[in-house]
Amino acid sequence: MSEKKKFLYAATVSTAMQYSGILRKIAGQTAGMARLGWNASYTCVEENCLLRRTGEQEERFPFPACTRWSEQQKHLANAIGALLEEDPCDMVYIKGFLTNPYHRMIAKAAKQANPSCRVVFEVATYPYWGEYKRFFRVDMQKKNARAFLGHVKEVLQHAGTTLTFSRYVDTVVTFGEQTDSLWGIPAINVDNGVEVDAIPLREDRAPRDSIHLLGVVGTSVVHGYERVLQGMQAYREKENGMPVFFRVVGNNETIVDLKRMAASLGLGDRVEFLGYKNAAELAQLYCESDVGISPLAEYRVGLNRLSPLKSREYLASGLPLFFAYEDSLLTPDLPFVKIFPNDPSPIDIEEVVDFVSACRADPELPEKERRFAKEHFDWEIIMKQILDFTG
Incomplete structure (x- = not known):
């Protein structure tokens, strides 16, 4: 051998x-x-x-x-x-x-x-x-x-x-x-990947009388979460449906401004800043959330095509997601994906609510999403592409 x-x-x-x-x-x-x-x-x-x-x-x-x-x-x-x-x-x-x-x-x-x-x-x-x-x-x-x-x-x-x-x-x-x-x-x-088997499939434990959004900041400063806050304010002013809550994980230099904005928009009771979380704690949050948020402001650094790591983790866990960029394999026809324009406009929270409702209607969606991640984004697949190219 x-x-x-x-x-x-x-x-x-x-x-x-x-x-x-x-x-x-x-x-x-x-x-x-x-x-x-x-x-x-x-x-x-x-x-x-x-x-x-x-x-x-x-x-x-x-x-x-x-x-x-x-x-x-x-x-x-x-x-x-x-x-x-x-x-x-x-x-x-x-x-x-x-x-x-x-x-x-x-x-x-x-x-x-x-x-x-x-x-x-x-x-x-x-x-x-x-x-x-x-x-x-x-x-x-x-x-x-x-x-x-x-x-x-x-x-x-x-x-x-x-x-x-x-x-x-x-x-x-x-x-x-x-x-x-x-x-x-x-x-x-290449696309960013994920070690699918290292991330547990989420058990959907999100409450059904409200919508729960999850954003993970990491080291990114172009996450664009202020677009979500602005959208939440507009939605709340005419809210006649389910309340929407937003949890933010991470603690980089943008968090202070986000906290200040949430307070100024009157969203202190709807937005929670959790600081850093480890992998096990993130897995728990995936179970308690309806949708994960990937970057929404790459326009600030002149980018439109992207494949962020966090989006791959959402996919592997079976958590639906929305974002504002082009991703080669995450197209609008996929039932677990919602795409917004890559610009500074507020996120339409009514569209997010409709998206979550559609995702909830399919109890097999988490397994379908995870299978998609396994077939397209597992690191074994991505590294094989690099190996074949390098020779």
Whole structure:
């Protein structure tokens, strides 16, 4: 029996709760590779330790405490490079946004350890310049010179890194708009996926005398939940049907403004802010909700085509969802999907109520939705596409 090929997902994502969604994605992609027959591991960071996780096994590699982000990333790149030198891999998968010298260090180390190693770089969002324009705009509005200069440095590092990135990287993976190549490297556009079997199928326990919406903020600042609040206010003013409640999970920098808006619109008794929740707590919330909300304001960063992680989790759990963007496989004819325009207009809550009523009428809908996720978005399927493309 031949030895399994080795796969390393080289990530430097923290295990802190606010990054739990990203970490679930990394673990899911790695599990997908394992199901495809690879000896698959991924790395992440917990305080001053680089962790390497292979199935249920975890190894810890301490590195010096750092106050500067650049110093930490250099230590992590060197630590991952040492792992690759000791245990060469057949494929190394690197996660990033803009490229930087530390990504190049890891890619170079992978090729030096095994010249036939296939190196893949994942771009979290493409195109990415809309997001950086927003960064600069916010920095200037807040007169935050330090943040502005930090973002300038990231752009300059990216520009310098891309000049030689193709020496060490074989494939670029993008989520969003289609592109055939990036920085002179062949590119494949894929949908975000989900480890379906890791998410329990929801038991519908939402009350039938009201409608319950669920939004999970994560790290996104373009979720557009103010559109929901504005729609809820308009609906309440003429409400003659079921009351609508909205729960918001997460605690990034947008939450303060959302709380202020909810109060100013007189929705304090209808909107609840829950803070961060772990996977088990989210599964419970899925059971208690009628519909999940995926991003509603990608127009702010110039994006229209998207495949957010959270939408895949809703699908796997069997929770219907609504959103405001184009998703290649989530079309308006699907009974568990509702699509709104990608603009700043208030969400029509009456349409949401009608959508929920239609979903409730089919008791088999959660199983149908989960089956759809399994057939189209399981990470094993997505990673097989990347493998076939990379060769």
